[in-house]
Amino acid sequence: MLQCLVAGGIAGTAVDTALFPLDTIKTRLQSQVGFRAAGGFSGVYSGLLSAVIGSAPSAAAFFVAYEYLKRSVGAGVSDSYAPLVHMISACVVRVPTEVIKQRMQTKQYSSTYRAIRSIASSDGILGFYRGYHSTVVREIPFTCIQFSLYEYLKKWYACHKGRPTQPWEAAVCGSITGGIAAAATTPLDVIKTRIMLSSRVGLSSGIISTFRKILHEEGWRALYSGIGPRVIWISLGGAVFLGMYEKAKKTLIDYRIAA
Template identity: 50%
Template structure:
C-alpha cells in the first residue's frame, strides 16, 4: 500500500472513530437541542423523557458520515496545500471542508431525519419512523432537508475548519518561540477544536433551527424553503426563536469538537506506525 492510500485509510478510520465517539457520548444534548427547536416546543416534544430516543440510527450513521467527511477533507488539503502560498491555505481549508460536507451529507441527512423524528416522538420506534417516511414521501423523504443541511453545514465548516487550522498554527508558532519544536498533542488539538466548534455553533444556530423544522415536517409532499421557515420562526418567536437551543448546541459542539478532533488525532497517531510503511 503506497503512502497516499495509507493516509486515506487512516483518515477514514480516524474520522469514523471520532464521529462515533461524539454522537454516542453527547447524544442527550443533541436530543435536548432538537426538542427546543421543534415547532411544538420542548415539553410537547418529550422534555427530558426518552433522551436516548434515536440513538440507534445516529450510532449506525456516525462512523460512515464522519469517515466520508474526513477522507474528502484530508485528501483535498494534503494534495492542494503544497501547491499554494501560505496566505491561500485558509481558502484551501474552506474548499476542502465544503467538499467534505457535500459528500458527507449524502449519509448524514437520512440519518438526521430518522434520528430527529425519533427524538421528538420518544415513544415511536425507528421502524415506525422509517415506514412513515416511505409512505408519505417515498425514498426522497429521506433527503428532505438536504439543501437546508448544506446551508447549515457549509457556513459552519467555513468558520470552523479555517479557525481550527489557524488556532493550531498559532499554538505551534507560540511553542516554537518558547523553544518547543514538537507538534501539538491530541489534547491540544482537541482544545483548538472545542473553541472553533463553539464559535461556529453559536453563529450558525438560525440555520440549524431551519434545518430541524424542515426535517421534522412530515406533511406529505410539502416542501419548505429555508427562507420561509426562518421568516415563520421570526414572525412567531422573534430573535429568541431563531436562536432556540443555542446553549445546548454550543455546549454539544464545543464538547463534540474537543472529542471529535482529539479522537481523530489520537487515532491517526496510533494507526500511523501500523498502516504507513
C-alpha cells in the same frame, strides 16, 4: 487514507454516542411544539441508533476527502473546500439518518424501523432527504468557521510551542472553534430542524418561508432556541471529535510504522 477513514469513523461515533442527550435536548427546544410536548427530559437516547449508523460513514468520508485535499492542493486551499467536502457526506448519508433521528427525538416515532417504514410509505425516497438544502445552507458557514479557525489555531500553537500539536491540544482547538461556529449558526440550525420535523415533502421546503414564519409568529428569540445545549454539545463534540481523530490517526500511523 485508511488511517483517516478509520480515525474519522471512530471519532464520529464516539461523539454522537457520548453527547447524544445534549443533541436531543437541543432538538426538542427547537421544535415547534415546544420542549415538553416534544418529550422534555425523558427518553433522551431516542434515535441514537440512527445517529450511530450515520455518524461513522459520514465522518469517515469527510476526513478522507479533507485529508486528500490538504495533501493535493495544500492546507490553506483545503480549508475553503471543507464545506463542499462536508456537503458530499451530508448528502449521501447524514440527511436521511438525521431526519429519522430528529423525528424519533421528538417522539414522532417509537423505533427506527417504524420511522423508516412510515417515511418510505408516505413520502418515498424524498422523505429521507427532507431538509437537504437547509442542511447544506447550515453546513457552509459552520464548517468554514470551524475548520478555518481550527487549522489556524493549530498552526499558531505549533509555531508558538515550536513543535506539532498533541491530540489533547487539538481537542482544545476543536472545542473553541466548535463553540464559536455553533453559536454563529444556531438560527440556521433552528430552520433546518423545523423543516426536518415537518410533514411536507420536498428538498428545499422553503428555507426563507420557514425563517419568516418563525420570525413573524415567535420572534427573533426563537431563532436562537437551544443555543445553550448546542454550544455545549458542539464545544465538547469538537474536542472529542477532533481530539480523537488526531489521536486515532497518530496511533494508526505509529502502528503501521512499527509493523
